[in-house]
Structures are given as structure tokens and as C-alpha cells.
Amino acid sequence: MTDDFPHRHTAHCESGTLSALLRRHGCDLDEAMVFGLGRALAFAYIPIVKLAGMPLISYRIPPGRIIANVCRSLNLRVQRQRFASPEKGMAALDAVLDAGDVAVLQTSVFWLPYFPAEMRFHFNAHNLLVYGKDGADYLISDPVFEQAQRCRAEDLQRARFAKGALAPKGLMYTLADAAALHDVPQRLPQLLRRAVAKNARSMLAPVFFVGVRGMRTLSRRLAVLPEKHDEAHCRRYLGHIVRMQEEIGTGGAGFRYLYACFLQQAADVCGETAWQRASQELTAIGDTWREFAADCVRHCRQSPLDGLADLAAQLHGLAQREERLWRGLAAAS
Numbered sequence: 001m002t003d004d005f006p007h008r009h010t011a012h013c014e015s016g017t018l019s020a021l022l023r024r025h026g027c028d029l030d031e032a033m034v035f036g037l038g039r040a041l042a043f044a045y046i047p048i049v050k051l052a053g054m055p056l057i058s059y060r061i062p063p064g065r066i067i068a069n070v071c072r073s074l075n076l077r078v079q080r081q082r083f084a085s086p087e088k089g090m091a092a093l094d095a096v097l098d099a100g101d102v103a104v105l106q107t108s109v110f111w112l113p114y115f116p117a118e119m120r121f122h123f124n125a126h127n128l129l130v131y132g133k134d135g136a137d138y139l140i141s142d143p144v145f146e147q148a149q150r151c152r153a154e155d156l157q158r159a160r161f162a163k164g165a166l167a168p169k170g171l172m173y174t175l176a177d178a179a180a181l182h183d184v185p186q187r188l189p190q191l192l193r194r195a196v197a198k199n200a201r202s203m204l205a206p207v208f209f210v211g212v213r214g215m216r217t218l219s220r221r222l223a224v225l226p227e228k229h230d231e232a233h234c235r236r237y238l239g240h241i242v243r244m245q246e247e248i249g250t251g252g253a254g255f256r257y258l259y260a261c262f263l264q265q266a267a268d269v270c271g272e273t274a275w276q277r278a279s280q281e282l283t284a285i286g287d288t289w290r291e292f293a294a295d296c297v298r299h300c301r302q303s304p305l306d307g308l309a310d311l312a313a314q315l316h317g318l319a320q321r322e323e324r325l326w327r328g329l330a331a332a333s
Contacts, residue, residue, distance in 0.1 A: 005102075005131040005132070005139065005141050005148055006023070007020075007141045007147065007148040008020065008031075008141075008143065009143065009144070009145065009146045010031040010143040010144070011031060011254060011255075011258055012031070012035070012143070012144075012251065012254075012255070012258065013126050013127040013128065013142070013143055013144055014040075014063065014064075014066045014067060014127045015031045015034045015035040015038065015040065015066055015258075016031045016034075016127075016143025016144070017104050017127040017128060017129050017141075017143055018034050018038075018066065018067050018070060018104070018127075019031045019033075019034045019143075020102075020129050020141055020143065021102065021104055021129060021173070021175065022034070022181065024102050024129075024131075025175055025178040025181055026178070026181060026182075027074075027178075027181040027184055029184070030265075031143075031258070032258055032259075032261035032262040032265060033262060033265060033266075034066070034070055035066070035255075035258050035259060035262055036192070036195055036196070036199075036259060036262030036263070036265075036266060037069070037070050037073055037074075037191060037192070037195045038061075038065070038066035038067070038069040038070045038073075038195075039061065039069050039195055039198050039199040039202065040060050040061055040065075040066045040069075040199075040255070040259070041059070041060065041199055041203070041255055041256070041259045042058065042059060042060050042061045042202060042203070042210070042211070043058070043059055043203070043210065043211055043212070043214045043215055043322075044056065044057070044058045044209060044210050044214055045057050045209050045210075045214040045215070045217050045218040045221075046058075046209055047209075047221075051240075051244075052240070054236070054237065054240040055240075056244075057218065057240070057241060057244040057245070058244065059244075059245060059251045059252045059255055060251050060255055063106075063125035063166060064106075064125070067104070067127075067173060073191055073194070073195065074180055074181065074184060074191070075180040076175060076177070076178070076180050076181070077175070077176040077177040077180075078173055078174070078175060078176060079173070079174045079175075079176045080171070080172075080173055081170075081171070081172045081174075082168075082169040082170055082171050082172075083169065083170035083172075086157045086160070086161045086170065088170075089157070089160055089161065089170030089172070090153065090156075090157055090160075092170075092172060093105070093130060093138075093172060094133070096172075096174055097130065097131075097132060097133050101174060101175075102129055102130065102131045102174075103129070103130050103172050103173065103174050104127055104128070104129050104172070104173040104174070105127070105128055105129075105130060105156075105160055105168075105170075105171065105172055105173075106124070106125060106126070106127055106160070106168035106171040106172075107124075107126050107127075107128060107156070107159035107160055107162070107168060108122065108123065108124045108126065108158075108159045108160075108162035108164075108168070109121060109122075109123045109126045109159075110122045110123070110159075110162065111155060111158040111159035111162055112126070112128075112142075112151065112155065112156075112159050113151065113152070113155050114140075114142070114145070114149040114150070114151060122162075122164055123166075124162050124164055124165060124166040124167055124168055125166045125168070127143075128140050128141065128142040128143070129141040129142075129143075130156075134150070136152055136153050137150040137151065137152060137153075138150070138151050138152075138153065138156050140156075188269055189269055189270045192266040192269060192270055193270060193333050194333075196263075196266065196275070196329055196332075196333045197329075197330060197333035199326075199329075200326045200327075200329045200330035200333065201330065203322065203326040204323065204326050204327065204330065211326075212319045212320075212322050212323040212326065213319075215315060215316075215318060215319035215322065216316060216319045218241075218315060219312045219313075219315040219316040219319065220312070222237075222308055222311055222312040222315060223308065223309050223312035223313075225237060225308055226305075226308055231304065231305050234305055234308065235300050235305060238296045238297075238299060238300040238311075239296075239297075239300055241293075241296055242293045242296050242297055242300075245289065245292075245293050246290075246293050252289045252290075252293065253286040253287070253289040253290040253293070254286070256282050256283070256285055256286035256289060257282075257283060257286045259282060260278075260279045260280075260282040260283045260286065261279070263275045263276070263278050263279035263282065263329075264276065264279040267279065272332060274328060274329075274331075274332035275329070275332060278325055278328060278329055278332075281321075281325055282325060285318065285321050285322060285325065288314075288317075288318055288321070289318065291314075292311070292314050292315060292318065295310075295311060295314065296311060299311060
């Protein structure tokens, strides 16, 4: 097979890969539409789950949930397979390609050799799409790269069967039946309204660790951090907030921009002017999230460390703005 897949560079691996899979089967929903239909935007502060000794802070739903939500919304039957051995997993992939189809794989970033060395880390939930094979090389549409990539069989196998947290175990997605995609344009307005309403409910959930309430909880923790921990811990904590927001793929500001793009498109489809205004506000909120991250870095570099109360107030203000936004979206949906 020749290296001619219509590859697109996108902002996030899961939404970008699913968009490519749907496009391959004749449904041209771009990444922003997939992200919004997947109800992907979120916030979670879960102190009992630790990453390098720090609490989990996430700005999106868990890995794999975007694919599951979108396919459920579109009534798509997806074959989701894990494998007992690498050999069986690679043989199953080859069978899909031999049949002229494509497959989405969950992999480890660390073992993909086309990633620059400085970008590799042990993250086992990176999604990519394999669309062909040329000799010993698999042809890959990895949405975080500008161009399609090639990967040797042994490297791809290692990435698919990496050990550790979120171990993929060769996870492979293929569309079992694409017939439901034929009437998506007719159903799209209803699907969009339902997706926005459900995302609003999750962001406004009455639970202390998710949505806007989770933001307020983190704000309160941040305000009292110097009273309970030494300066070194406080600096690590601020660095962790920035890393989770801007670097590890949980998508703080960036995912707000992506959802704002979704709202803009959805407003055009549904004729909903309130969503157009919400898109503009969410873009501004994304700018403020980015300012918050920059302020965390700035405070982290100060000696002595101070100003955490100001950062907590800034985060509390973001929670208030997001609550108004999501209440408005819920009312308009």
C-alpha cells in the first residue's frame, strides 16, 4: 500500500484519530466536532489518585471515553479488541489492513521511535491510526504530527504492549458497521444539543472533585498550601498544576479553545446565537487559564515563594466564569 492517506494534524490524539477514522468511512466530522460530540471537556481534582506523589488534576474525560461517547451517540458499532499476546495483536492488525480497512491503536509514546527523544515519556494512552503496511514498516497517521509516519513492526509492537499504568494490551478499534454514519447530517442538530446539555450537566455536577466544584476545591487547597507544607513542596505543587494543565495532554487552556471551536460550528448548524456568544467567552476563559499557568510558573520561581492566595483567587474566579458559561449552555440546549 502506498503512503497516500489523507493525514491531518490535530490538537489531541484521541479526538484527532477518531475524526480520521470517521472520515475514512465517509463521515467528515472534524476534530472539534468529535471533541464536542464526545463531551470531552471536564475538570477533575482527585487527591486520592497520585501522579509522582501529587494529586490527579485533569481537564478532560478519561482516555478512551471520547471514542466511546461519540460512537454511542452516532449509534456506531465499534469492535474493541485487546490481545493475550503481542503476536496475536499484530496478526489481527495485519488482517484488518489486508482487508483494506484501517485501525486505531492505543500505544505508549515512549516506544514510538518517530517521536523526538525529548518528547518521549511513559504515557500508555496515545492513540494513532494505522492505514497500511509497506514491507516491514507500518504506515501511521499520528494526529500530533504534521506528516504521516512510518514505524517498524517491532517498535509498534513494543508500543502496543508496553507495561505500566494504562497498559494498552494491544488495544485496537475498528468500525464493525459504518451504516449509521449515512444519516449523521440529518441527525446532527439533535446530537449537538444533546452533547452540549450532557457536557453542561457534568461540569455542573454536585460533586466536590469534578467540574466547577472541583475547581473551587483545588482553589481552597491552594490557598492553605503554605500552612501545611514547606516551600519545596509548594513549588512542586505549582509545577504539577502547570504540567497537568499544559503539558501532559489533559488540555487546560488548549481544550477550552477546541471546545470553543466546536460551539462555533454547532451554533451554525443549530442556529443558536447563544452558543456563538459562549464560544467567544470560552475562548477568553482559555486565555485566562493560560495566564493562570504562567502566573503559577512566575510564583514558583520567586524567592521567597508567596502569592498563593492570589493564585487561589484567580482559580476561584475561573470557576465562577465557567459556572456562568455552563449554566447558560444548559439553558440554551
